[in-house]
Amino acid sequence: MWQILKKELLEITRDRKTLFFMIALPILIFPLLIGGVIYLGASAASDAKAKSLDFAVITNVANVELADKLAAVDNLNLIELTQTPSSDEEIAQLIKSGELDFVLKIPDNYGDDLLNSGQILITLYLNAAQLNFVQERLDEITKEISERNQKAAFEILGVSPEVQTGLLEPIKIERENVADQRETIGATIGGMIPYFLFILCLQGAMIPAGDIGAGEKERGTLETLLLSPISRTQIVLGKFLTLCVAGVTSALVTVLSIAIWSLVVSQGFQIEKVAEFMSSIDLIDFLLVFFMLVPIVAIFSASLLSLSIYARSYKEAQGYMSPLIFVVLVPVMIALMPGIELKGVYAWIPLTNVALAIKELVKGTMDYFQLLAIFGSSVLLAGALLYFCVYWFNREKVLFR
Amino acid sequence: MIKISNLAKKFKVENPKKLSEQDKKDPRLQGRYFHSIKDVSLSCDNGEVLGLLGPNGAGKTTTLRVLSTALEPDQGAIEINGVDVIQNPVEARKKIGFLSGSTGLYGRLTGRENIAYFGRLNGLSDAQIEEKITVLAKQLDMETFLDRRSENYSTGMKQKTSIARAVVHDPEVIVLDEPTTGLDIMATSTVIEFIRSLKEARIPVIFSTHHLDEVAELCDSVAIIDQGITTFQGSLDDFRAKSDASLHHAFLACVKKENV
Numbered sequence: 001m002w003q004i005l006k007k008e009l010l011e012i013t014r015d016r017k018t019l020f021f022m023i024a025l026p027i028l029i030f031p032l033l034i035g036g037v038i039y040l041g042a043s044a045a046s047d048a049k050a051k052s053l054d055f056a057v058i059t060n061v062a063n064v065e066l067a068d069k070l071a072a073v074d075n076l077n078l079i080e081l082t083q084t085p086s087s088d089e090e091i092a093q094l095i096k097s098g099e100l101d102f103v104l105k106i107p108d109n110y111g112d113d114l115l116n117s118g119q120i121l122i123t124l125y126l127n128a129a130q131l132n133f134v135q136e137r138l139d140e141i142t143k144e145i146s147e148r149n150q151k152a153a154f155e156i157l158g159v160s161p162e163v164q165t166g167l168l169e170p171i172k173i174e175r176e177n178v179a180d181q182r183e184t185i186g187a188t189i190g191g192m193i194p195y196f197l198f199i200l201c202l203q204g205a206m207i208p209a210g211d212i213g214a215g216e217k218e219r220g221t222l223e224t225l226l227l228s229p230i231s232r233t234q235i236v237l238g239k240f241l242t243l244c245v246a247g248v249t250s251a252l253v254t255v256l257s258i259a260i261w262s263l264v265v266s267q268g269f270q271i272e273k274v275a276e277f278m279s280s281i282d283l284i285d286f287l288l289v290f291f292m293l294v295p296i297v298a299i300f301s302a303s304l305l306s307l308s309i310y311a312r313s314y315k316e317a318q319g320y321m322s323p324l325i326f327v328v329l330v331p332v333m334i335a336l337m338p339g340i341e342l343k344g345v346y347a348w349i350p351l352t353n354v355a356l357a358i359k360e361l362v363k364g365t366m367d368y369f370q371l372l373a374i375f376g377s378s379v380l381l382a383g384a385l386l387y388f389c390v391y392w393f394n395r396e397k398v399l400f401r
Numbered sequence: 402m403i404k405i406s407n408l409a410k411k412f413k414v415e416n417p418k419k420l421s422e423q424d425k426k427d428p429r430l431q432g433r434y435f436h437s438i439k440d441v442s443l444s445c446d447n448g449e450v451l452g453l454l455g456p457n458g459a460g461k462t463t464t465l466r467v468l469s470t471a472l473e474p475d476q477g478a479i480e481i482n483g484v485d486v487i488q489n490p491v492e493a494r495k496k497i498g499f500l501s502g503s504t505g506l507y508g509r510l511t512g513r514e515n516i517a518y519f520g521r522l523n524g525l526s527d528a529q530i531e532e533k534i535t536v537l538a539k540q541l542d543m544e545t546f547l548d549r550r551s552e553n554y555s556t557g558m559k560q561k562t563s564i565a566r567a568v569v570h571d572p573e574v575i576v577l578d579e580p581t582t583g584l585d586i587m588a589t590s591t592v593i594e595f596i597r598s599l600k601e602a603r604i605p606v607i608f609s610t611h612h613l614d615e616v617a618e619l620c621d622s623v624a625i626i627d628q629g630i631t632t633f634q635g636s637l638d639d640f641r642a643k644s645d646a647s648l649h650h651a652f653l654a655c656v657k658k659e660n661v
Contacts, residue, residue, distance in 0.1 A: 003518070003522055004522075007507075007510070007514075007518050010510065010514070011507060011509045014509035014510070014550075015509055219505035219506075219507070219508070220501075220503045220504050220505030221504070221505045221506065221507060223466075223471055223499070223501065223504065224499065224504055224519065224566070224567075225522075226471050227469050227470060227471060227494055227497065227499045228494060228519060228522035229491050229492070229494040229495045229522070229523055229524065230491070230522055231491060396412075396472055396473070397412070397413065397415075399471075400466075400471075400472070
């Protein structure tokens with residue numbers, strides 16, 4: 001059995017294609033892709049913020065301070081309209097045609113004397129389907145003017161600063177989150193972690209699985225292997241362990257790569273938050289996640305090996321194995337549904353229970369008693385599948401198709 | 402010595418519609434089962450080379466697979482130097498060296514690693530394996546390429562490596578299933594030389610083939626399987642005596658008319 005494991009692993013490390021998918025992809029390609037998407041998103045947003053916008057002001061008031069201040073902003077250009085549009089449709093047309101990016105309609109009561117003017121209702125015409133942060137840029141300036149005028153009005157009325165805050169916001173709700181930071185972050189990302197881990201384990205085991213079963217048939221080495229003086233069970237176990245090692249390695253490499261890259265990326269501004277979150281998870285919880293993955297990987301490996309040895313060729317094996325990804329997704333999706341918790345019958349559904357447990361562990365709200373159900377059902381299923389695989393390997397009609 | 406008596410093996414037919422026209426006409430197809438071999442008996446003494454002949458689909462490969470323990474027979478007995486192959490398959494495998502024309506190698510391993518892998522599976526120590534590989538490499542003239550990856554080998558190199566792999570554990574009998582099929586003349590002569598050397602070492606060899614010139618060159622005795630039944634077993638001279646004309650005619654005399 002160990003001889004087979006040793007030889008299969010040697011073969012895997014000699015195969016550039018397998019190594020590429022198992023090591024290079026998670027270490028370099030995935031982070032580059034994800035990083036690329038984040039970078040593009042961020043740069044699109046900053047481009048939009050920096051984009052130069054043309055605007056016009058429609059008003060009967062002379063010397064609108066707001067308009068002057070906006071015009072003074074670097075990338076906002078005040079355009080003098082030759083002809084004042086009379087209706088909303090005409091204004092809309094100006095924006096739709098691209099002549100202007102936004103238009104402000106300022107009412108006649110505009111002025112600094114708040115006590116006389118009352119609320120000033122300015123209409124902003126814009127195409128909200130475009131990302132250009134018009135509102136954000138306007139708010140900056142209107143807030144400044146509003147606060148100044150507010151203060152002046154209060155002074156005239158002789159209202160003390162304490163009363164001022166009360167008047168402005170008579171009742172204020174202050175949120176106090178009793179869930180610690182770990183639980184909050186854990187709830188958001190905890191559901192995604194098993195999703196990634198499962199797929200990675202499956203993917204990692206799937207790459208060598210085709211070679212190890214159907215590949216032996218295709219190359220004509222299976223017969224010789226079967227004629228070696230070792231039992232079929234030993235052959236199965238050797239190959240099964242190879243797939244387990246590949247699955248776990250692939251998952252570990254990816255997780256490490258994600259951890260390292262996120263540390264690198266978050267260097268400087270968020271590192272404390274990440275470090276704090278990570279350190280709040282016990283080593284035991286990390287180990288538990290790992291140990292729960294072991295029977296999961298065993299389930300995957302036994303299924304993959306059974307499919308692969310049944311197939312006549314590597315290509316056929318790929319065809320049989322690919323749908324397994326969707327089969328795996330279903331129990332994980334059950335775990336992601338709201339209201340489904342790690343108790344009762346859900347604690348006994350393989351894969352779903354591990355997905356739920358990983359989420360609980362990350363959140364720090366694990367009911368450790370449920371481990372019994374989790375390991376019980378996972379090990380039982382893995383054992384049954386492995387038993388089937390051994391039985392399958394002893395069938396002449398499977399080996400000599 | 403190898404002794405096979407009254408061997409039978411049937412396969413379940415999963416989908417009768419998928420069978421070829423020839424298979425459908427075959428009298429060995431009975432209901433849901435295809436009786437690939439029905440009654441095969443033959444024996445091969447030490448130092449003897451037995452040529453196993455028969456038309457395509459006659460049951461030669463099935464017989465050799467059963468003999469080499471890859472398949473389990475439904476009936477019959479096989480004995481190799483006193484060991485009951487069917488009762489002790491794992492024990493019997495240590496005594497058998499098996500090679501076929503389609504045997505492959507692990508391409509990403511070197512020739513040496515391929516041979517060593519099977520040596521280890523046969524329970525040899527690293528020292529024993531190294532010693533054996535040195536001897537075989539010299540004998541088969543494969544020192545120059547032994548440490549290169551086998552995926553880049555020529556057919557001849559591959560066949561030499563396969564031969565070395567098949568005998569690394571010093572088997573007591575050798576089973577060869579069409580060992581020269583698909584090989585070029587150089588590689589074929591390597592195989593023939595190898596069989597000759599086994600004969601000198603008094604190791605019994607059973608090999609199936611379609612080449613009657615190989616039979617004439619190497620074999621001491623001949624067995625013919627036709628539609629799953631041994632229709633002839635005897636010495637090469639007895640086989641020759643079947644026809645005045647040639648070995649081909651002798652062969653045709655031993656198989657049923659509908660195959661001709």
